[in-house]
Amino acid sequence: MLKTLSLAERVRQLHPSPTMAIDSKAKSLIAEGKDVVNFGAGEPDFDTPENIRQAAITAINHGQTRYTAVGGIEALKAAIQERIRLDTGLEYHSDEILVSVGAKHSLYNAIMALVDPQDGVLLPVPYWVTYPEQIALAGGVAQYVVSDPKQEGAVHAEDIANVLTDRSRGLLLNSPSNPSGAVINPPALAQIARLVSERDLWVISDEIYNRLVYDDATHVSIASFPGMRERTILINGVSKSYAMTGWRIGYAAGPQHIIKAMTSLQSQSTSNPSTMAQYAALEALTGPQEQVEVMRREFDRRRQYIVGRINQISGLSLDNPKGAFYVWVNMAAYKNRKVGGRLIKNADDLALVWLEQANVAVVPGSGFGMPEYFRISYATSMERIETGLNRMQSLLESTQ
Numbered sequence: 001m002l003k004t005l006s007l008a009e010r011v012r013q014l015h016p017s018p019t020m021a022i023d024s025k026a027k028s029l030i031a032e033g034k035d036v037v038n039f040g041a042g043e044p045d046f047d048t049p050e051n052i053r054q055a056a057i058t059a060i061n062h063g064q065t066r067y068t069a070v071g072g073i074e075a076l077k078a079a080i081q082e083r084i085r086l087d088t089g090l091e092y093h094s095d096e097i098l099v100s101v102g103a104k105h106s107l108y109n110a111i112m113a114l115v116d117p118q119d120g121v122l123l124p125v126p127y128w129v130t131y132p133e134q135i136a137l138a139g140g141v142a143q144y145v146v147s148d149p150k151q152e153g154a155v156h157a158e159d160i161a162n163v164l165t166d167r168s169r170g171l172l173l174n175s176p177s178n179p180s181g182a183v184i185n186p187p188a189l190a191q192i193a194r195l196v197s198e199r200d201l202w203v204i205s206d207e208i209y210n211r212l213v214y215d216d217a218t219h220v221s222i223a224s225f226p227g228m229r230e231r232t233i234l235i236n237g238v239s240k241s242y243a244m245t246g247w248r249i250g251y252a253a254g255p256q257h258i259i260k261a262m263t264s265l266q267s268q269s270t271s272n273p274s275t276m277a278q279y280a281a282l283e284a285l286t287g288p289q290e291q292v293e294v295m296r297r298e299f300d301r302r303r304q305y306i307v308g309r310i311n312q313i314s315g316l317s318l319d320n321p322k323g324a325f326y327v328w329v330n331m332a333a334y335k336n337r338k339v340g341g342r343l344i345k346n347a348d349d350l351a352l353v354w355l356e357q358a359n360v361a362v363v364p365g366s367g368f369g370m371p372e373y374f375r376i377s378y379a380t381s382m383e384r385i386e387t388g389l390n391r392m393q394s395l396l397e398s399t400q
């Protein structure tokens, strides 16, 4: 390799997605013709609803094929303002909204706009794999917040207070959570809001799964608590609620000067998100909303089935997840035991045995900061879920 092509430090310290190892192995098994049940998907298995697809086609045919304003078309921003008002009760102005290339891009813009080298960012565990990497890219330091296992996996103010230092600048919150599906309840959120205000921290609140909540859970935005709107960057998008992962439209709402900085950053990196995808997102947010509920109900049905089944498998345990489309399962009972002839040290080992000997791919928790857990996505059909769980259970039981 040419010496001049040596990589910059910031990319050398980047970790490739730790969920990729199992994923690439699963894909190569599938390519070999193996019938692998893939519980790894982080996206809805439904097609984007017809009216949304048509809106993109119409936009193209009407010449919406050029650059737009960097931060998004005004009509879409207005639709986002209305969506946020319905979701949170909060009013935002157009200059407090930024449309980006997916929620991940909005998050990146927010972190780059807020985090200086050595700044501490409080990060509840388990976390979505992208957060520590984006914090590190900005030169920040993730301050991991481990929550009390008795609290059903959701972070509480006292957990955060235990980790807070003078270096802490902000908190990255994700409720409902990927990977755990945990939803922070409103009283717990109120306490977190109080702590954050007292300690003068900002919050980046990733609410991408806000419309996928179940049972008695309700989604409340931390931005809606007193004094929080002015210190919160709310992140959301159309990927999960409208089955639009490939369209790449997400958004941020927050204080005007932060949104302005994020927009400048976007103007010098990507420019506007895809024009026709913006028109599709406009239809998603302003058109009929029934499909959102149809998909939510189907996810709920699958969730209840999986939770029931996992609870019947000896040695596996889980809290009832109330949001997103993931279940987060504790496998610690299998540590230092043999499954399929292999000594199990953590969920990585168990995931490998399931993949190699039962043709089922789950995502081990090491990448999310909890190596004794694994994640199952129920964004796949009921029939595949049943097949996958049967195979996982048989392999465990055959080795008892």
Ligand SMILES: Cc1ncc(COP(=O)(O)O)c(C=O)c1O
Residues within 6 Å of the ligand: 042, 101, 102, 103, 104, 105, 128, 174, 177, 178, 206, 208, 236, 237, 238, 239, 245, 248, 249, 250
């Ligand atoms: C917690 C969380 N935030 C953000 C995203 C990214 O969403 P988008 O597809 O809009 O970039 C994901 C996708 O997996 C996610 O799980």
